[in-house]
Amino acid sequence: MQENQVVQPKIKSIREIREEQARLIAQNPFLLVEEKYLTIKLKGGGFGKLILNSVQKKFLNVVKEKFFKGEPIRMIILKARQVGISTLIEAIIYAFTSRMKAVTASVIADDLDGANYLFSMQKTFQEYLDDTYKPLIERSNEKKLAFHKLGSEIFIDTAENTNIGRKYTLQFVHLSEAAFYRKSLNNILLGINQAIPQLSGTMEFIESTANGISNDFYDLWQAAKASKNDYIPFFIGWNEVLEYSRLLVSDKLYPIDGIKFINSKECEKFIKDESELEKRYNLSREQINWRRWTIVNNCNGNLLKFRQEFPITPEEGFLATGDIYFDRDGCLKQEKKKPNRIGNFVLYENKIVFRESLLSGLWKIYEDKSDNRVYCIGADPAEGLPHGDYSAAVVIDKLTGNTIATYRHKSAPDVFAVDLVDAAKFYNNCMIACENKGYGSAVNRDMYKMYGNLFRMIKSKDGKDNITGDLGWNTNASTRRIMLAQLAEEIREGVINLYDEDLILELWTFICNPERRGEPEADSGKTDDLIIARCIASMVMVYYPYVKPHKSDMMRQNRELLPNQGYSFKS
Secondary structure (H helix, E strand, O other), rough: OOOOOOOOOOOOOOOHHHHHHHHHHHHOOOHHHHHHOOEEEOOOOEEEOOOOOOHHHHHHHHHHHHHHHOOOEEEEEOOOOOOHHHHHHHHHHHHOOOOOOOOOEEEEOOHHHHHHHHHHHHHHOOOOOOOOOOOOOOEEEOOOEOOOOOOOOOOOEEOOOOOOOOHHHOOOHHEEOOOOOOHHHHHHHHHHHHHHHOOOOEEEEEEEOOOOOHHHHHHHHHHHHHHOOOEEEEEOHHHHHHOOOOOEEOOOOOOOOOOOOOOOOHHHHHHHHHHHHHOOOOHHHHHHHHHHHHHHHHHOOOOOHHHHHHHOOHHHHHHHHOOOOOOHHHHHHHOOOOOOOEEEEEOOOOOOOEEEEEOOOOOEOOOOOOOOEEEEEEEOOOOOOOOOOOOOOOOEEOOOOEEEEEEOOOHHHHHHHHHHHHHHHHOOOEEEEEOOOOOHHHHHHHHHOOOEEOOOEEEEEEOOOEEEEEEHHHHHHHHHHHHHHHHHEEEOOOOOOOOOOHHHHHHOOEEEHHHHOOOEEEOOOOHHHHHHHHHHHHHHHHHHHOOOOHHHHHHHOOOOOOOOOOOOOOO
């Protein structure tokens, strides 16, 4: 070779380029997903290359970061509809399973239609892949895609199969629409999580749109958010999807005439909330325009349906879905409030006072007591065992119906009685209405020995109201329906503020149980102690309506009432 002679680089053939690319994909299967090798069915019809949108890129970056750190990938995903996460997860699973030897993937849908839809993605990836990168198929049927010579396979199943994960060792798992599983998600995961080893490169994705908060998916999400498990919580709000934008016509936003408002106040609130959303999430006018158009045209003018399909926060998604007893709009309007103080009522210098204690406090206070207000207490007792129900109480202002204080602990009946009496004395010697069935009988007897202003049922006869001699509130089939309906009306009309987070959460897990002919009750594994206590307080206001107290009555606010002395207000 002569000096200074230029060596021409060898020009690679298309076949050589593809073979080299195939080797790179084998080393890094993510390239198959990222570099437009895979084909999908397009929303508008036909087939086209998988081109990742902004949300898919964000999700894939999280997966890749964990993967290249050598960590097992465990993710729980809450999503808005039509953002492409299910498609991306299927693409990841196909890419790895079709490149690796002796691995098994399991894709689990909520029902047969969902399973068929997801499996059709896998078949499309395989069928339309260039021959250079396409592995040979050993077996393909409605439940299984097995790759020749690799010894790797993808199984498709539904959540109805209780033996999922108990026959195989798994490396990749996709649980789709997990909030809608009719079988227990926890039971399914019990089998899956024994089958998938805690090794680098293994992947488990649990994804779903929201379906209320009375299910295992919600509980698992909450635990992930609180770092109580190893799942990475990943939420996609509609505002993160760049495609969810709509051009304005004549520089005007889409009209809201098609949105179903109850009254003008709701319309005003919609516009105010819209402005707050715009500022909080830095939304463009085009995004606001898309939101309006979608509510009117795709959600039948129902704002709640929009929040269900396209939440902007996890809370909005969870609370806009599910089959609950109480009015959903009314529940959404209930704002949680941090307690002003936490502590206990104690006797000090012959007077009941409130002493703060964050560690041992039994009562949460939401509004300060006033000597000029009239209060009442609703209470639902329990046996006081560690594994049993809670003893619950709610103090309300009889004028406003607002929650003033709450109590929810596994207190024994005798302890609960003392705690209730101390609270009643503090709140201007107010009336206590405690459930009188079961353990309530003992609580009412103990309170009767210490205190006189206990609820007694009023029965009407011959046009006269007569106070019975029975202590406490009796919950039976008839009165239960009445008390629940009363609280439901108060929530629906928005005339009360509940404040307490536990109480408000109980509203969202209080369902019309289809297995009991729609009987309203706490969902399986959930509680309703505070709801029952608050319902009883509502009935106190029905039977003993608010009457403005006379000054002479208010002077007695810290004086102990004798048993059966009673307590009435002058008109």
